Amino acid sequence: MLDKLKSIEKRFNEVSEDISNPDIINNHELYTELIKEHSHLEPIVIAYKKYADVMEQLESNKEMLNDSDDDDFKEMILEDISSLNEQKEGLEQEIKILLIPKDPNDDKNVIVEIRAGVGGDEAALFAGDLLRMYTRYAERNRWKVEMLSTNEIGIGGYKEAVFSIQGKGAYSRLKYESGTHRVQRIPDTESSGRIHTSAITVAVLPEAEDVEVNIDPNDLRIDVYRSSGNGGQSVNTTDSAVRITHIPSGLVVACQDEKSQLKNKDKALKILKARLFEIEQRKQQEAIASNRKSQIGSGDRSERIRTYNFPQGRVTDHRVGLTLYKLNDVLDGDIDEFIDTLIVQDQSEQMGIEE
Secondary structure (H helix, E strand, O other), X not given: OHHHHHHHHHHHHHXXXXXXXXHXXXXXXXXXXXXXXXXXXXXXXXXXXXXXXXXXXXXXXXXXXXXXOOHHHHHHHHHHHHHHHHHHHHHHHHHHHHOOOOOOOOOOOEEEEEEEOOOXXXXXXXXXXXXXXXXXXXXXXXXXXEEEEEEEOOOOOEEEEEEXXXXXXXXXXXXXXOXXXXXXXXXXXXXXXXXXXXXXXXXXXXXXXXXXXXXXXXXXEEEEEOOOOHHXXXXXXXXXXXXXXXXXXXXXXXXXXXXXXXXXXXXXXXXXXHHHHHHHHHHHHHHHOOOOOOOOOOOOOOOEEEEEXXXXXXXXXXXXXXXXXXXXXXXXXXXXXXXXXXXXXXXXXXXXXXX
16 A cells, blocks of 8 residues: 555656646646646545654654653653554545545536336425425535426426536535435325325436537437426427437437527436436446445435435435434435445445445
């Protein structure tokens, strides 16, 4: 590990010199890449320098311990050595985590797709609750939310809601939300007080950049039609709604939220690119790690990842066995405790540590 850290420190120093070079500063693409690399290497180098300093102090203390005949002084040195060993262990753990290969999508914006599953109107209503939960979570992180496509049922619920979240590190945290979310509660229409169980699927896709997904216009069939709203409301009199079919994959994306046909087309293309990017990423991940145990962040929509139990006011994440009795807070966007625990488990598995 030390050889790797020395190599990283050497590279960090080289990059630090390069980003102050006027010729490189004028090369926007190269400069941007080097700034990203510098930002990635810096915390590793800082931790390594702290570690090297602690190791030097330990070596010095051990020498003093061997050279001293004063019992009181030896006791002080031993206390210092004990403290330094704790720092050493903590820094070793921190460095191991920092050396885990970074998910190249972690800094990307995301496209979130929420779909009501089994449970009829109750599932659609909870899809609306999850939409609010993620919107509130984005607000807490000062991320921007943009609705891309919705299919409302008219009573505050959604059969489907697709939206983007733009902000630093959005995918690094929200990727753990992919999967099946289960809700247990008594519907307002249930006179006998019987608890119903419904399911909602969530997919979190890294937003694809144009350079990553190259779509041949000849592979697209674009249909336009008049959009319609609930109960005859918000009905456009022009063909502003857009449906795009990607012929090779069979993927279909429709957008009708905007009054402008061009805006609906742009949003539909954004969703299509993200879905195609996810398919390609999944193929690569399966080829590289087909036997990996962990399902965290895989986007496997058949997995039941979390249960929201309204009568007991609890939320349980089944992947890490964490239960919190603060359902209202969670639905108000307070989901960091779940995400932080999932990140720790993911890091532990990547380091080969058995839970």
